[in-house]
Amino acid sequence: MVYGLYPEKSGVYVKKAMMFLLMMVIIIVVIPLLIVRSCSSEKSIVPGGNSASGMNIKMYLHTDEKVVEMPMEEYIMGVVAAEMPASFESEALKAQAVAARTYAYGRLEKIYTPKNDTHHGANICTDPGHCQAWISKENAMKKWGIFNASKNWSKISKAVNETKELIIVYEDRVVNPVFHSNSGGRTENSEDVWEGGAVPYLRSVESSGEGLTPEFETTVNMKIKEFTAKLKTEYPQVKLNEKDVLKDIKILDKTEGGRVKSIKVGNVTIKGTDFRSLFSLKSANFKIEKHEKDSIIITTYGNGHGVGMSQWGANYMAKSGGNYEEILKYYYKDVEISKISN
Ligand SMILES: [Zn+2]
Secondary structure (H helix, E strand, O other): OHHHHHHHHHHHHHHHHHHHHHHHHHHHHHHHHHHHHHHHHHHHHOOOOOOOOOOEEEEEEOOOOEEEEEEHHHHHHHHHHHHOOOOOOHHHHHHHHHHHHHHHHHHHOOOOOOOOOOOOOOOEEOOOOOOOOOOOHHHHHHHHOOOOHHHHHHHHHHHHHOOOOEEEEEOOEEOOOOEEOEOOOEOEOHHHOOOOOOOOOOOOOEOOOOOOOOOOEEEEEEEHHHHHHHHHHHOOOOOOOHHHHHHHEEEEEEOOOOOEEEEEEOOEEEEHHHHHHHOOOOOOOEEEEEEEOOEEEEEEEOEOOOEOEEHHHHHHHHHOOOOHHHHHHHHOOOOEEEEOOO
16 A cells, blocks of 8 residues: 555656646746737737828938838827927827828828928928927937836827827818917917918917916017117118117017017018017017117017917817817817828
């Protein structure tokens, strides 16, 4: 019996040892493999991988002077990260994602016809003054810092994924969804800022809640001598009484959005938008006051051209309970949100 027990027991031991070995193989090899596989398949679905539309876009990196191709939805994440603070409300980020996608799709389909395309064979560039800004995931994470990087990126990815394929259309045509940082309280009619007639969906609307934001009001102090010298670079014929400069400056008329339409400075009349770019002002909504004996102070309201969606206004709408569709339909008149595949 005693002997008889041992072989039996040793058989049990061998079985147990084999079971143990098998378990260890499962724990050490198989489970980690499964985890890695499921993570990587998730990654390829979420950011970067083939987008729902399966579209790729060629982007000209204006700082690196090279063309990079990537899936559309991955590109949109980089635009949202570059164009809007990640701290903004999710619905505002979604509105930004749809606007960014609409513009990218418009470029891809050559809907906006630029007179001189300087994109080196790409569909779009990363120059915010020309197309829209873009930042790589890596650089965005660096910018946000270790405590916010993952949280911010997943917030932006979510906003892009939840609006996948959505674009803005007006009467079944893709719109040019221009946007700006802060309208200063009211957005602009397109024709008051750019040549080319009124665009039906780019109408002036009130934009609430911007007064409390850091982008709302900016002041610039300038010596009167510097002011005159700058004017002369563009208007050499200008004559200005430097002793009483304010008497020589008169705002002639304003736009519906409250910006300066034209201003008389000495003997020249200047368009508000030209005055803005000459003095690199944040907005054409400005007033000029005497500061000290030899200087003036220019106060601007808002930041940007003021046409289309105000980003700070969008954030305020989102904070007040508005969703991305309501935001977009507020800032772009009579538009619809549609799927690219439609
Ligand atoms: Zn461009």
